[in-house]
Amino acid sequence: MLQQVEGGTLIEVAMAAIRRMAAAAPGARLPSIRRLAEQQGVSKSTVVEAYDRLVAEGAVEARPGSGFYAAGRVRPFALAEAGPRLDRAIDPLWIVRQSLERRDPAQAGLLQPGCGWLPDDWLPGDMIRRSLRAIARDAGANLTGYSTPQGYRPLRDHLARRLDERGLDAGPGSILLTDSGSRAIDLVCRFLLQPGDAVLVDDPCYFNFQSMLQAQRARPIGVPYTPDGPDLERFAALCAEHRPKLYLTTAVLHNPTGATVGAGVAHRLLKLAERHDLILVEDNIFADFEARPSPGLAALDGLERVIHLGSFSKTLTAALRCGYVVARADWIEGLTDLALATSFGASDMAAQTTFRLLTDGSYRRHLDTLRPRLARAMARTLQQLTALGLTPFVEPEAGMFLWMRLPEGLDSGPVARRALDEGVVLAPGDVFSVSRGAGRFMRFNAAQCGDGRVFEVLARAMAQG
Structure with a gap:
């Protein structure tokens, strides 16, 4: 069985390190098996397996008697490989994709208290339509x-x-x-x-x-x-x-x-x-x-x-x-x-x-309506979250976000995974943390928490530990 570490197996971590070196210097000679094993703190067999896989992918070229070299052609940049490999529950781009999938009719039932925007019916659609019609009629x-x-x-x-x-x-x-x-x-x-x-x-x-x-x-x-x-x-x-x-x-x-x-x-x-x-x-x-x-x-x-x-x-x-x-x-x-x-x-x-x-x-009329509506949603959401045992980092004076700490012993990543199984997209804290040190936090969008199922699903996900 492959040993698991943060970021994947030891072989996957070694492969990621080699990919970064290869991307930085196409065509350059890469470290020897012994040297890379010392740098990564892994066995030589782990490095051999990492190099073998990358040779098979075409990212690395093996030259008998000379060593390993970065592929001469520049590989397309893969953003997912630019940082550490992340669990999907705390992968920022995956969270964005899940939230935007709601535009797909097949995903229309998703609730998304973890997204970063207002619901469509909170935005001035009729005003925008009138403005577009006026521009279309304007000869200038x-x-x-x-x-x-x-x-x-x-x-x-x-x-x-x-x-x-x-x-x-x-x-x-x-x-x-x-x-x-x-x-x-x-x-x-x-x-x-x-x-x-x-x-x-x-x-x-x-x-x-x-x-x-x-x-x-x-x-x-x-x-x-x-x-x-x-x-x-x-x-x-x-x-x-x-x-x-x-x-x-x-x-x-x-x-x-x-x-x-x-x-x-x-x-x-x-x-x-x-x-x-x-x-x-x-x-x-x-x-x-x-x-x-x-x-x-x-x-x-x-x-x-x-x-x-x-x-x-x-x-x-x-x-x-x-x-x-x-x-x-x-x-x-x-x-x-x-x-x-x-x-x-x-x-x-x-x-x-x-x-x-x-x-x-x-726009002024829209904001005059939006601000008090958000304030009411914020108060209501804060009350419901604190009733479940979450505590606020700070009580914002405006806006739509609440940064909430989960009760002792809970990690927001597993909670988010369980909630997603029930059609609720949450935003676990480590999505926002460079150090991955916000595992006990979650961000909630008060404007997206109007459906009581959000709190029902959250309570069940938290209850599972």
Whole structure:
């Protein structure tokens, strides 16, 4: 029987290490059997089996009398192989797939309290339809052509005014429109990172941050997260140890915890960033859930070393995919070139629709209804979860996420697997944790917890230990 370790069998772990070396240097000679066995702390027979399997796959070439070599042709990049092999219950990309499968009619019965978006009937579908019809009738609308390099100017003008109301002085020239907030993060990472660069992320953090950084061949380094924000003592130590290029975070209504960084912590964080020559990337996509806006990092910094990102996917519609980057003008210049090189700019249809909804009062009316509805759902969900013995990491002032600790002795991974067998997609804590140290936590989306079956299934899954 093969010995199991974290990440798979010893042979699978050795294969993963060889794959990484081969991908980094196609055609290069790989370590000898003895040397790799010493490096991995395994037997020579384990390494022999790992090499044999990779030769059969075509990833490694065996040359008699010379050793093993990485295949000369570059293999397609497999994101699943970029990090440690994970149990499906805590694999971020698998969780995303399960949540999105609900679009398949065959999976329509799934409940998804672990997903990261609002239910369809909470979003302003009728308002969006009216806006699309109005644009179709507008003879001046762009229905056929590419957008301008930085994106639809009227929307950038409006965003500049909105940002000014939040204390961030940024003109339209400092704003680049993108196709979604995820695209905005991708562009910033492409612009600022090189393969192997270290990037600080919160532990826990939005799980797709980890996948995006792995796709860029960067190294995510977890900073312990507290109810007040990142642990600043550990933040400073990690900066000194790893010399990271970026810190990627959600400072307002943090995902998954729901916490918001206070002004005092934010000021100390910015001083640390200056001391260690670190760029902060602030993903601010949940800010509109707040009735009273919190000062973000970019507003306190004035865009000196903070890049501000936003989108309307969470509050308005995920189908239009409209996001933006706010940064120093010289950085926007380079980001714009990169956007043109990789996608030829953003969608004017999405931008025009978003602009109309923002300026005709539709978005304001939608938020006025959405915020109290979310607050009621949050209170109700918190009450039901605490009745099952879970405790909150923090009680958020707004938003949709609750980060809950399971009772002593329970691991959220097995609980999530058992719940999935009953058609409920949960989000176990280690999905969000770089260190895999959040096994007792789960993230719940209060807006997706309206069906009582969520708590019935959760209770049964927890009862099984």
